[in-house]
Amino acid sequence: MSRNEYPTSPLFRKYENLQQKIAKERNKRNYLLRCKKFNIVPKFLNVKPKFPPIFLLFYMLCLNLCIRNTYSQIHNLDNQIASTKRQINSQFPKHISEAVFSEQTKIYNESFTKVKSNNRKKIEFLFEKDAQKETKITTEWITNLTQIKIPFSVKQISGLGNKFTEIRKTTNYNDIIASIEAAIFNKAEE
Incomplete structure (x- = not known):
């Protein structure tokens, strides 16, 4: 059953939006955890006036807050997805709801892969940027x-x-x- 063949419903759209949001949040979590692991300050935490390296601890504490916030958003989205799934299962026949869930799984995987590749490029860029700052080639x-x-x-x-x-x-x-x-x-x- 293709995407346009199943009946449209606000629940289906809500489920699709939630799947895309949770894919982005899970990728954001992975990105932030990698930044924390390698002691890289993400670009969105950098402020224009550059601070000395002693403020790296401050940046890492801010990063921890972002990670904690991302975990809570993922938890909330999981709860919303479970609730929406129950509503879809109760309102529509089983074959329609299964078709919707399989289609949404494909959409989730595409969205997750797309954001994952973008985050990988961001981390590589930050690595290269830090390496170029620290290393002066003679x-x-x-x-x-x-x-x-x-x-x-x-x-x-x-x-x-x-x-x-x-x-x-x-x-x-x-x-x-x-x-x-x-x-x-x-x-x-x-």
């Missing part, structure tokens, strides 16, 4: 002996400087060059 430390263009991520790792290097006596430069070339070739193949 080009004198990197020499390209091949004709292959070195990706930014390889330059970032290679240009960390002497703080991250090994003791000179134990450094085997051939192994380092081979591992960097392997990383470049793997990146070029992708």
